[in-house]
Amino acid sequence: MASTSSSSVSEPPTNSEPVPADSVQEIHPGEDEDLAAKPEVLRWWEAVPAVEKVDENVGVPKQPEVYKWWENSAGESTVTVKWKTLEHNGVLFPPPYEPLPSHVKMRYDGKELDLPPAAEEVAGFYAALIESDYTQDAGFNENFFRDWQTVLQKHPPRDGIEVTNLQLCDFRPIFEYFEAEKAKKKAMSAQEKKDMKKAIADLELTYTTCLFDGREEKVGNFRIEPAGLFRGRGEHPKRGCLKYRVQPEDVTINIGGNAPIPVPNVPGKWKEVIHDNTVTWLATWTENVNGNHKYVFLVVGSSLKAQSDMLKFEKARELKASHGHIGRIRTTYDVDLKSTVLADRQRATALCFIDKLGLRVGEEEHDADVDTVSCCSLCCVHVRLEAPNFVVFDIIGEDSIRYYNRVPVEVQVFENIRIFKENKSDEDRLFDYVKKADLNEYLQTEMKGLTATVFRTFNASSTLQRLLDENDLRSANLQEKLNAYNKASHEVAILCNHRRAVPPSRTHAQATEQNKLRSLKYDRMQLRRTLFKVDEKFRGTKEYMDNESDMNDEWTASHEEAMKTGDVENTEGLAEDGEKVSVLRDRIAEIEAAYPALEQERGTDADFKRAKLAEKIQETIGELDEEIKARKLRIIDRKEAMEIALSTSKINYFDPRITIAWCKIRDVPVEKVFSQSLRLKFAWALEVEGDWKF
Incomplete structure (x- = not known):
């Protein structure tokens, strides 16, 4: 679909040349004593360094060396200053919106509607989806029509028609135009497609890398997401809402003090240019639908991001270490479950949920519109007691996916929940004396650097290690080994509530x-x-x-x-x-x-x-x-994984060394369980030995 303009949706919110293979004579020193007296003979072994081997790969560009930071910078990622020099070219904005041809117009109540570009663009977002499940969703339609009417008030139809009813709107002419344009692209010749792909690559080239402490590193999400309709996951209450176009005035750039300031590729000026070397992001802005802060970082395989990952997993491993951090912490909160101080008792119960049930720590207050809930924002209505000792959780978790869990708990935990709910309404907070900041401050006294979020990494990794160790796979074939690994991953994903809605394509x-x-x-x-x-x-x-x-x-x-x-x-x-x-x-x-x-x-x-x-x-x-x-086996494996997002744990919560060591000791190719992007992200872990344990 055509892209977007400032007049459209932009509301706030030095190597020597290799010797050709066919010029090489198969002559080596010592084969002819008179060889030195024959100047016409090409003495190629003297001209070409010994490390250069002439083979079928002659002329192929060399791949850049991988910066093995883990061999050179022990503990470097813990320092406050993250970089000394930083140069980059900012972010890539989508091009301005191109209005539809004059003969392509949607209809309202049977009449053609003459829309200005800003209103037409939003109509196009909806038109592109009219044959999808989204436009059959009442919540999606309601949110879209409300936001579109807001745009129409500022940019009304030129013919004076008032749009008041979505049911009278006919978006099919726009949809059919989009489909025809898609067909034209599919019908392009191979050369035309190649040229178009090259033009896009050339446009993006300057944004793909940056100079980080003088070393070239790849930039991750350098493209600004275009305007559109928010879809979300599951029955997200804001599905269908309009995502505004991000302008340079919305974006803050972080760059070295002596580096040239990049110029935006669309008209406008940056919101702010800062030089903060204590953070790792290159650019940031806030999206309008959920108010989330968006950042541009280096790619997941960059040295900086990888050091951060390794530090996170090492901190979780330290929690399990032989000096008994986790044992001491659990003993302490078991004692505090009976504390006479209500705040201590609530903190201990919350820690028990975070540790034993894998609940996210969350924020002090949940979003009243989205209603996603974590441990610190639990309300009384989210937790139900069933005798003799069952607690039932029924909440909307991350990505608006329902979390329902009925679990047996210790009698003291059951009794605490009963006490916490006394004389409270359904909308009152269960843990009214527990805040995330206070919880993390307390955990720092138990172990340096420990936060509540470390428990999820610790529990996910230790559970995966235990489940993998329980399987005797000595006589198993490759598919049986992969099923065992995926089954263990599946169990951990359930623990962490990494669920998803099943798309029709999966069925x-x-x-x-x-x-x-x-x-x-x-x-x-x-x-x-x-x-x-x-x-x-x-x-x-x-x-x-x-x-x-x-x-x-x-x-x-x-x-x-x-x-x-x-x-x-x-x-x-x-x-x-x-x-x-x-x-x-x-x-x-x-x-x-x-x-x-x-x-x-x-x-x-x-x-x-x-x-x-x-x-x-x-x-x-x-x-x-x-x-x-x-x-x-594959069918069983995929069926079990349909409603579970296994990749979330692999990316964020499993120590990758568990998987790589397991692959080595079980003779399973790493690429069978880790995609190429994950192997790049966790390059630092690939050299671990087969007997490594979390």
Whole structure:
């Protein structure tokens, strides 16, 4: 879709050249005593340094060396000053909005609506989604229409029509225009697409890196998100709200004092330019929907971010260390659960929830509009007691995903909750004497650098380590090992409440996987029949019994029809290779004739393929059995993970060294569990030994 303008939605809120491979003569010193007397011979071994090997990679640009900060800077990330010099080019704003062609106009109550660019752009945001689930959501529609009407009041239709009812709006002309533009892009030639991609890359090039203490580092999210409609997760109360366009006047830049100040790529001036070397962000602004502060940092694999990650995991590991921090802290809050001082008793109960249940510490006050709740902002209505000792949590957690948990607790914890709720209304805070700042100040007295958020990292990592150690996988295949790892990750994600709404695409993917499994079973069924035809002795063998119980005649008929169609299409495609039309016609006729026989033979032992030797058939069935087993495991694994966001724990809460050590000792390729971006993020952890433990 076209981008946005200042007139649209911008409301507040030195190496030597390598020797060519074909010029190298296969001559080496010592092979010819008179070689030195022949100046015409290229003495390439003298010109090329010994480290330069001439091979098929000659001419390929060298990759920049990885800065192994973990070998050179022990404890450096703990200092207050984060950098000495910092140069960058700011952030990349989306281009101005381009109005739609004059003939493309939405309708209101059957009449064309002449909208100014600012109002038209917002209409376009909604038009692009009219065939999605979002525009079928009453909450989404209500929020969008309210915000759009605010824009319309400032930028009313030029023809004087008053828009008062969303049901009378027809956005389809705009939607159809967008679809046509998409089709044009898809129809572009490969060269045109390549040129367009290059133009975008050239535009972004100067923003992708910065000079950090004189060293080139990659910048992460340097693009300013364009204006649009907020979607959120789950039933977020602000879904459909208008996200305003961010202007230079909204953005604060952090840069070195002697560095040139970047110029915005759109008209405007920075809100502020500061030179704060105690923070690591390059730019910041506040988005208007939820009031969240947005920052531009270095990429996750940068030395600065990686040092911060390692420090976080080391702090969580220190909590578990042999000198007994966690044991002492738990003993202390167990004693304080019975304290005569109400504030101490509340603090101890809150710590128990944060430690044992993995609740986020949260802020002192939750957002009244979004209603996301964490431990410090629990209200009495969020916690229910059930005799004899069950506590039921029912809250809206992070990303507006519901957190429901019914857990048994110690009798003293149960009694404390009862006391805390006495003489309070549903909307009163449960822990009215507990604030996040006070909680963290108390934890600092127990262990230097300890905060309530460290407990989540500690519990997630220690739980993953324990669950992985419990599995004896010495005789397991690769898929069984991966399932064991994912199952452990799944358990930790549940502990941390890393849930998500299941997108329709996931449901479709699951159905596709089931269909592929049945296709494998179909192939196995036909092979079994052929094997029995070759030698009847296999019919009673347990190894070749029927395991296709989920294949009925209806599915089988549909599958065979699809196979026939595919065979015909493949054969027709051979015409492009010059096959004669008559030969193709005969081949297609053979295919058409073969498949009706399958319908007649369905449920019998007829041999529909040429007989193979029994040994070869057995070998093929064995391979299919392994493939069927692996696919079943993948289906189970993915089904269990559909409502759980496993990546959240991997990115933020698991010490990566647990995973890497487990992969090494279990002979599992790291890339099977860590994506390329995670391997880059945790490059510092890749060299850990297989016997490392959290």
